[in-house]
Amino acid sequence: MTNEKNPTTSTAKHGSVLVLGGGIAGIQSALDLADAGFKVYLVEKQPSIGGTMPQLDKTFPTNDCAMCILAPKLVATGRHPNIELMTYSDLKKIEGEIGNFTVTINKKARSVDESLCNGCGLCVEQCLVRFKPQKPKQYDATKSLEKNDLKEVDHIMNTYGKTSDAIIPIMQAINEHYNHLPKNILRYVSQEVGVPLAQVYHVATFYTSFSLKPRGKHTIKVCMGTACHVRGSPRVLDEIQRVLKIEPGETTDDGMFTLETVNCLGACAIGPVVVIDEKYYMVKPGEFGKILNTITLEKSSPLIAEVK
Amino acid sequence: MRRIGVFICHCGINIAQNVDVKALTDYASHLNGVVVAKEYKYMCSDVGATLIKDTIKEFKLDGVVIASCSPRMHEHTFRRVANDGGVNPYRVEISNIREQCSWAHSNKEQATEKAKYLVRSAVSKALSLEPLKPSKLKVIPEALVIGGGIAGIQTSLDLADDGFKVHLVERDPSVGGHMAQLDKTFPTLDCSSCILTPKMMEVANHDNIELLSYSEITSIEGSIGNYTVKIRKKPRYVDVDKCTGCGDCATACRLKDRIVSEFNQGMGKRGAAYMPFPQAVPLKYVIDAKKCLFLTKGKCGEEPLCKKACAQDAINFNQKEEIVERKVGAIVVATGYDIMDPTIVYEYGYDTSPDVITTLEMERLISSSGPTKGEILRPSNQQKPKSVTFILCIGSRDETQCTWCCRIGCMTALKQVYLLREKLGEDVEINVCYNDLRSFGKGYEEFYRKVRGLHTNMFRGRPSEVRTMKENLKIDIFDTTTNKLFEIKTDMVVLVPAMMPRTDATEFARLLHLTLSGDGFFLEAHPKLRPVDTFVNGIFIAGCCQAPKDIQDTVSQASAAASRAATILSQEELEIDPLIAMVDEDACTGCGICVEVCPYEARTLNERKRIAEVNDALCAGCGGCIAACPSNASIHKNFTKKQLLNMVDDIM
């Protein structure tokens, strides 16, 4: 005997109450008032009463199945002679005062005759838009770009064509121009070319020549190949790290230098090799500082190195 | 010729996955007595209900079998649906093919076979069900509220405003309960008395409320709609009609300031003639019969000074206790809580140092009507403390003491930190040792941040002891947020004790046949669906007697209990469930075993006829008497031995 008792045979009529909201709180209030003999108008904006509780699987701490404990109350509410259910409706206006309110309810159109519908579900099966995925409103990436950037990126994309094959050349051009791949531009490219953003990132993160973070003005690559290694390239790397205060993969705070390691530059004879802005240098341990100073003074850099 | 309809529910995939519902429906339709069998995905839904109703009408059914989940879920609903369709609601039989079949087995073939047996036996039961009619009971539109704390007060006011007469019984001389002992309430810092006393006054003056203070319940008999309650009115030895509350008797009392004051939690003293607190309702004095010299020894000096002092001649040592009777339709229990005595946890020093106190004692120190008139002074030397340390969760969340959280401890401590800072300014160091800071309610988080910003030292950890040194108290605590060990030397320690059921809750529960939960608080019928109902129809619970909670939740629950009680009191008649015991008068020998066995006191022996009788309103249909009766004279309607044996035969 654990279910609700007190079946009502009340003939008492005390007045009427509007309950706004058909979740568990509204349902319980409605039932208690109806059992006490009041006429209850239960207004709910969703097509069905229930609220959030039917979305739950179980309830704590008893682990009761949420629907199992709610359903008797839903049915009781639906069948109670004192409760008038107004679902798919919302409140327009309240006038009056305590004891004498006049309430205007807007009953939205279901487009289904409630008195005839028996809940069979055939209309759902036949619905033409049933299987079209309902995509949420798309984020328009155009909005996040500056006018100049928009022009530039549009130009790049038009040059290579807006196809998925052109992703790599497009990204190379962007990387060249901006010295890295800005997030908002990648979003825009993804949107325009029609390639999912995840795939764009897949490409961006695979190749080491792409960088998602702004690169420094000058790129320093230290060769860690075997020949350079035995000639002391780890010590050179240590020194560079100490001087610049960054680790491989990072960029200095002032945006001047990005440090990277590479596996072999094929210039073993002049090892240990450090490439700075496409210029090849032979840097013995302890000499990086000297080279660094020459770089910051230079405006342009010829391709083949100076030695020492 | 019976016409049974069988309705098989899929319960989504809960049943359909493991039971071949189509085969089952087909099988059922061929059973003896069955004219139609249907199946549907969710028989408990509106559509399912309509299906049942329509089928009843179409096939002119006179009995219904539902093969679905446990009857505990929807039996009541299905009975109503059948009733709506025109079938007697007690000619409905539920066959549990979910919990007892689909959910218990994995082999679909075997599960389906089992389901067939279950349905077959249910049909055979349905064929023998009697069309029972519930009897009716008149409802007395009056309520009894037990307990005059904030919960009892709120319930009483709600019911009284609804138009019902309320009898409010409170065992202390004044209503107000623990809330009256508080200085301020969190998180708004409203003065507790300021928000409570208007309600206390209303309760005393409301036309519909009879306030029986300094009274206790001695017995409750009857059932929902018709309870008879006996109340013992304890003698105040003061004539309440004459007493003006002037206080001359208390001032004159020979034992003035010699008796420990309960209201001040032992921190202050009173006399034998006393007023519990200045805002007491009713504002009448009372004489403590256990301490008064005249009442215990027969003489008080030359003559009792209180009697001499009273200008209204209100002192009356000849008063006797009075037993009164009231008849009510519903009862709300709001008896409140007790705090744990920290003496049990010896290591916190409550017994070894007077400077170790509880939050309730600190509340009395803070209160301007308290024993120190609101001055914060160390009990050991009556000096202002330079450092106060709060230790939370004393006895709470403790495997060896109270396993539950007291719910109000964190907020109470924070509130007192704020008030101490207000009273003592920056001169005092305030430390808080906590487990988890639970500031869960509306406005609580904001309050917590405010208090943290008041130079409060918050340590997350549990000190293992409070050591009583010569001049002060020493606490070692490992703070898990900084991973450092701290030593706190402090002048006063405030312990936040666990919240427990009243010490006499178990005995009291027996009076009303209430069930207790594992922690000793009164058990609600269902924590989510029926949080203020109990398993006894017509009796509701509200406030901390059900579980620890703060004042906000207490007041909400009190109003909820009032609403629930009102659903009974607003009806003129109630229907009584007919699925109860009855007596076969021819077989009954009048042995009386059923009377002893019945836990609901629903059985009596008719001395004249020498046969047992059942009080329909009290019988809960537990079946105890059925099993105990040696003469097979005790019969459970629609659950007779013959019916049940037939079901077994069908399964075999």
Next chain:
Amino acid sequence: MKKKYALFPGCLMPTEQYAYELSIRETLPLLEVELIDVEGFSCCGEPMKSVNQLLTLYLSARNLAIAQKHHLDMFVPCAMCHLALTECQHVLEKNPAMKERINGMLAAEDLTYTEKRHIVHTIDLLHDEIGIEKIKEHVKKPLHGLKIAAHYGCHILRPSEIGRPDDSENPQKIEAILEALGAEPINYPQKLDCCGAPLLANLPESALTKTGQKLQAIQEQQIQGLVDVCPWCHKMFDGRQTKAGETVAAKLDVPVVYLTQLLGVAFGISAEKLGLELNLSPVEKLQLEGAK
């Protein structure tokens, strides 16, 4: 009625803390306790607990099995041994898989652990099994005016879940025995503080700090002396008192005696027989009758 116990000596008592053994063997027979010396008992394993729990369990189980072979209850005067043996029993009873594994190892010596052993320490043997009344009967020279503090130590009080000889937060059994002997036990805030012995191997300075701080506190409260019931605690308070004093920069001069030594004095046994001259702390300050 004579009570029989296998005496489990442990390692420290027979090698360094002779006074404890002497006083036990002098006093307990008077209280009708027969102590049986059993061949084969070894280290209880407690010192290795933080390094190898299986080894500790094995060693303790081995000793329990030996006692089982002789069908004897065990009297364990050392608190560390008492904890090791009690805890081992608790683990084996709760964990049948471990019990099987250990028994597999014990089989090499034809030993097996199958039944729970009754294990007592000095405190519960005196207070619970022999009883205060019986102790009072034997008091010939009551220790009147002796204001002395009790030190319980840690291993004898915790962890409370497995059952220990006295309450972990408010132990009172030593005080009850001292009162029965006519002495005046003094309560003090540092009563439950550790002696520091478990830290001795790895953090000796921390160990001696704990010893020194407790003795210093006792000294400052004008308590006449300290009573202990474990050879490790006694080793720290009595044996290492000077070093402890140096560690906490205090001049310590606190008499430290075993409970059983005081028992013996009250029973009228000579100081020599109780090993009182073996105590390194200034016990003569206590002016016990029969002591020099």
